Amino acid sequence: MDFNNVPAVVTGGASGLGEGTVRALAAKGCKVAILDLNEERGRQIAEEINGLYLHCDIASADSVEAAFAAAREAHGACGIAVNCAGIAPAKKILDRDGQPMPLDAFSQVINVNLIGSFNVLRVAAADMACREANADGERGIIIMTASIAAYEGQIGQSAYTASKGGVVAMTLQSARELARQGIRVNTIAPGIFMTPMMAGMPQEVQDSLAATLPFPQRLGQPQEFGLMVKQMVENPVLNGEVVRLDCALRMAPK
Numbered sequence: 001m002d003f004n005n006v007p008a009v010v011t012g013g014a015s016g017l018g019e020g021t022v023r024a025l026a027a028k029g030c031k032v033a034i035l036d037l038n039e040e041r042g043r044q045i046a047e048e049i050n051g052l053y054l055h056c057d058i059a060s061a062d063s064v065e066a067a068f069a070a071a072r073e074a075h076g077a078c079g080i081a082v083n084c085a086g087i088a089p090a091k092k093i094l095d096r097d098g099q100p101m102p103l104d105a106f107s108q109v110i111n112v113n114l115i116g117s118f119n120v121l122r123v124a125a126a127d128m129a130c131r132e133a134n135a136d137g138e139r140g141i142i143i144m145t146a147s148i149a150a151y152e153g154q155i156g157q158s159a160y161t162a163s164k165g166g167v168v169a170m171t172l173q174s175a176r177e178l179a180r181q182g183i184r185v186n187t188i189a190p191g192i193f194m195t196p197m198m199a200g201m202p203q204e205v206q207d208s209l210a211a212t213l214p215f216p217q218r219l220g221q222p223q224e225f226g227l228m229v230k231q232m233v234e235n236p237v238l239n240g241e242v243v244r245l246d247c248a249l250r251m252a253p254k
């Protein structure tokens, strides 16, 4: 799929991997809308790339529908949708006193990471289905963000792992279902990337995380996530696939 002047929507675009994606797509000539809860940073980045910021909670049906409608009004129906918004709070199934994790803590993560991903996928698909197909019959591409925790969930990651496992499972299913409309669906499963979440950790924690990476022994950069997004957009036969982007890391139990 081409990039030039194609309307793109990036959730979580105000930070980290989403910001890397926004900058990569804008540099290729896409008209980018950033959907995020972080208004200040979202507006700042939108201004820099001559794009659009829209306040949006991906876990809310109304909010995502309204944001896509506003993006369509400004840029036209979306051809590229990348869902990067997500949260990663950690909590053990049993706490130190043997008390079970509050169910709400689990539901909150599922709500944002899994239900939110589906929410963006369904609204993006409806938008893309209205677009004119290219010579290949393609109308759009949806890219979701999972995590290698979908495969090697660590201690304290029950909710996060379940949410990302759901995103992985949805990938092939939705690619099959949306094939009729000429919409591809792929997912990126990142390992460890240097984003504001990681940058906030002490240097020795960052170094010890990097030491677990086979090669290269450093955290991934948001622009390297953006590179994979561009490849997924560009390569018309890449569909229904989850790509690990992880320096060959296989995470230990903790």
Ligand SMILES: NC(=O)c1ccc[n+]([C@@H]2O[C@H](COP(=O)([O-])OP(=O)(O)OC[C@H]3O[C@@H](n4cnc5c(N)ncnc54)[C@H](O)[C@@H]3O)[C@@H](O)[C@H]2O)c1
Pocket (backbone or CB within 6 Å): 011, 012, 013, 014, 015, 016, 017, 018, 035, 036, 037, 038, 056, 057, 058, 059, 084, 085, 086, 087, 088, 112, 116, 145, 146, 147, 148, 189, 190, 191, 192, 193, 194, 195, 196, 197, 198
């Ligand atoms: N950084 C990593 O090492 C890493 C590894 C594996 C997976 N991931 C996944 O990549 C995605 C991006 O992670 P990141 O490190 O860039 O995080 P980040 O915290 O830097 O950025 C996440 C962005 O999502 C936004 N957001 C959160 N909840 C939202 C909601 N309900 N609606 C709209 N926006 C919301 C935040 O405001 C923020 O701008 C997440 O899904 C995360 O689980 C990250």
